[in-house]
Amino acid sequence: MSAKEPLFRIVRGVPTAEELAALVGAIVVRTRPTAAPAPVAASGWARSGRPTGARPVAGSGAWRASGLPR
Numbered sequence: 001m002s003a004k005e006p007l008f009r010i011v012r013g014v015p016t017a018e019e020l021a022a023l024v025g026a027i028v029v030r031t032r033p034t035a036a037p038a039p040v041a042a043s044g045w046a047r048s049g050r051p052t053g054a055r056p057v058a059g060s061g062a063w064r065a066s067g068l069p070r
Contacts, residue, residue, distance in 0.1 A: 008027070015023070 008023075
């Protein structure tokens, strides 16, 4: 596409300046990249149910240690 060719053209009818502005605005909004949604922080309730990172170790007494508070 050369620099002299228009990006779009009106095939039928004679649009007003307001109609052309609305068309250009719609095209600009439609082609703009959308921003990624912000990550949602986990609530305190959900965080309290997750393990803290300490994994139970298999072996003698592991079943008892798994029920003890950390």
